[in-house]
Structure formats: structure tokens, C-alpha cells
Amino acid sequence: MLSILIPGYNYNVVALVLELQKQCLECNINFEILVFDDGSKLFLDENQKINSLEKCSFKVLEKNIGRSAIRNLLAKKTKFDSLLFLDADTIPIHNNFIKNYISQINEDEKIVYGGIQYQKGKPNKSKVLRWKYGNSREALSVEKRQQNPYLSLLTLNFLIHKNIFATVCFNETIPNLRHEDTLFSYNLMQQKIKIIHIENPVFHLGLDAFEVAIKKENESLLGLKYLIDRELLPSDYVRLSEIAAKIDKMKLNFVFALFYKITMPLFLKNLSSNNPSLFIFDLYRLGNLCNLYSKHSITR
Template sequence: MLSILIPVYNYNVVSLAERLHNMALEAEIIFEIICIDDASELFLQKNQQINQLQNASFTTLPKNIGRSAIRNSLAKKAIYENLLFLDADTFPVHQDFLSNYIAQIDNCEKIVYGGILYESIKPSKEELLRWVYGTKREALSVFERNKNAYLSFLTLNFLITKSVFSKVAFNENIANLRHEDTLFSFELKQNSIEVLHIENPVYHLGLESSETFLRKSEEAVLGLKNLVNAQLISTDYVKLSSYFQMVKKYRLRPLIAFGFKITKPLFVKQLLGTKPSLLLFDLYRLGYYCNLKTN
């Protein structure tokens, strides 16, 4: 028995729901598919088609509640013990995707993460930064993910039981500035809940423009700073905050902040170009971190 839970925001999720529905019927499992839209403006009429599928539903919230709260709402609405969370802009790579997760249900005290892939064909220049980051930093093999089992876990494709989820539900009190998956994985680690990595990936299809990704990355830096300042995660859990603490220790923050202000246009030009460098992307985020107000 499996509850497939999909948070939706401004995305056409019909193809994903239909694919999962067919897989579940072929695997002959008891299932439900629940899609909750977080007060979108787009694709609302199109996504209503999901309600025509057996054991599937699509509903819309009257107001936006954010990435953490909507996942908690999905878990509360689910009727089965086994919860499979998938982001709306993903799509299973293999036909036995659901069967692979069903085979892991006995690992009830663990979270099972299947991984992520990006399509091999390079996108346009306008979407290149997100694609390069995803292919190099997120689309990792099981071997690579196991080197840092908690931080390499992403919340877009994972299996968890209701009983485990009740111990580590998403924190709804943090600002909607990304890094909710970082906090979630940190709390898994603090609660000694193992992350089991398997080879059962989804494609990440929702590539955003490089400009949008850079802006969201700035939001994520602020979100990380807030988590560290609130002592919700340790300063050494994420490399970026760890490096920032080192910068502060050696009193280099004013120098790096000043240098970043001067060189930021050059950083942006390179990162939005045809060969974005992840080293420069990391330096950009560190410089941005150093420019944030201290409080």
C-alpha cells in the first residue's frame, strides 16, 4: 500500500500522475496519488484531469503555504503508511520505478532516496547554470551519495513511513527561502534515522533560467544563514556556512565583502555565460554571504 504525494506549484503534473498511475496498476499495488496545488496561477484547469484517474486527486489551496507546510499537509492527507514524495517537475527514469520502491518497504525505519538525473542534452545558454549545477552536484551515483549520505539527500524523490515522518516532519516555522531539505536531512541525522540510497532516479525536468537560479541561490544563502543563526543546524553541516565561519575567524569578512561588491558584475557575466564555473559559483555565494547583515 502506497501513498504517492506530489506538491504542485505552477506546473503541469498530468503526465507524471498518469505515468505513476499506469505503473501502480501494472505493479498491482494498492495505491493513491495525491496532488495538492499551493495556490498556483497556472495549469489549474489542465491539472484537473488527474481527478479522472482511479485513486488519484488534485486539489488547490486557497492561499500559498510554502514548501514545508504543503509536504506536511500531503502526509496528513495520505491514508497509507508508506509515503512516496515526488516533486511535480520530476519524471521516473525506469519502468520499474515504483516496484523498486515497493521492494524497499521492509526498510520501515529508514528513508529511501532514489536519486536524480538530468537529461544529457545541453539546454540553451539561458538555462545552462542550473543544468551544470544539477549534473555535477546533484545527479550523483549511489557510491558518491553515500560519501555524505545526509547532505546528498534531496526531498524530490524519497520513500518514508508515516511513523518516521511524524518524528521529523518539515519545519513550517522557517522562512520560505529554500534549504528546507537541508534542515530536514540535519534532523534525520540528529534523530539517527538512516538514509538508504538506491539507484532509482527521476529526471529533473523543471530547468529554470540561469538568472532565476542565481536569484534563488541568493535566497538560499540567506535561508542557510537564518538556519545557522537560529541554531537549527550546526555551522559545520554545510560547506558554505563552514567556510563563512573560517572567514570570520580570520577576520577576512570585510575584505571579501568589499571585493565581492566590486567584482559581482564579472561573476554574474561568467555564470550567465556559455561555460559557467561552479568554483566561481561557490565563491559568488560566499561573497554574497559575507555581504549579508549580521544579526
């Protein structure tokens, strides 16, 4: 009935698998939990314990194949038609998490997204930026998510039918620079596949420290520009790239790129503080993207 698919990388997934297995057994359903590790070097011994659990398996890939490819590979190895994707650094908030998803399984052509939440208490200084951004921009109510159902889809907690995934899967031809989920949501929109938003969240546990968060954001902007350059994604699909494209058309990239280079040290000082400004974060991201627009198109 249900295949639960968890791509992992350098993360201990045992607690997540135990909770999911417990809920599946309580629901008395046919299920499997597949964890594929993308060439990690950490937590391998701990995660091997998963293989001793009923209807659960853990496999380590010989080399890192990237976020898109590992999700596609997981889907190909499933027994059942209903696929529940979860990131390794999540944990269900409620004990009826699986039951809620089971109630959504029917013949309708749709994807079901349950949402995400972050811890309420403020973390240590190094993780405040990612925590603040997540709470403000990602941990949205069902009502807010429904206002922009495709862009509100985060691929760390969603249910999809195998037939739909055979039509719209993750693009493996793009560099492993993030925004593969943005492209996935855009392709779903192109195919007119509905996204149903429900209140069935997981906690996102893996908060990145500031240096890692900024590195990932810079990679994300490279990935976004790559998709736009190759016309895989229209520039107006994401608000940030829509603004950058308008600046590009007005031939003002050099102004924003210069502004970005001058202000970057001050911006980074604020963003690494205990009270980072999301407005400054948006300016940093826009300036960075305009700087990319001012250069030649990104090549592979």
C-alpha cells in the same frame, strides 16, 4: 500500501501522475496519488484532469503556504503508511520505478532516496548554469551519495514511513527561503534515522533560467544564514557555511564582502554565459554569504 505525494506550483503534473498511476496498476498494489497545488494561477484546468483518474486526486490550496507546510499537509491526508514524495517537475526514468520502491518497504526504520538525473544534452544558454550545477553536484552515483548520505538527500524523490515523518517532518516555522531540505536531513541525522541510497532516479525537468536560478540561490543563502543564526543548523554541516564561519571568526568578512561587491558583475557575466564556471559560482556564493555575515543577523 503506498501514498504518492506531489506538491505542485505552476506546473503541469498530468504526465507525471499518468506514469505513476500506470506503474502502480501494473504492480497491482493499493495506492493513492495526491497532488496539492500551492496556490498556483497556471495549469489549473490541465491538472484538474487528475481528478478523473483512478485513485488520483488534485487539490488547489487557497493560498501559498510554502514548501515545508505543503509537504506536511500532504502527509497528514494519506491513507497508507508508506509515503513517496516526488516534486512536480520530475518524471521516473525507468518503468520499474514504483516496483523498486516497493521492494524497499519493510519494517526497517529508514528513508530511501532514489536519486536524480538531468538531461544529457546541453540546454539553451539561459538554463546552462542550473543544468551544469545539477549534473555536477546533484546527479550523483549511489557510491558518491553514500559518502555523505544525509546531505546527499534531495527531497524531490524519497520514500519514508509515516511514523518516521511524524517524528521528523519539515519545519514550518522557518521562512520560505529554501534549505528546508537541508534542515530536514540534519534533523534526520540527529534522530539517527538511516538514509538508504538506491539507483532509482527521476529526471529533473524544471530547469530554471539564469535570472530565476540566481534569485533562488540568493534566497537559499539567506535561508542558510537564517538557520545558522537561530542555531537550527550548525555552520559546519554545509561546507559553504563552514568556510564562511571560519572567515567570520578571523574577522575577514569585510574583505570577502568587498571582493564580492567588486567582482559580482564579472561573476554574473560568466555565470550567465554558455560556459559558466562552477568554481566562480562557488566564489559568488561564498562572497554573498560572507556579505551576509558582515551584516546584522537576519530577522524574520
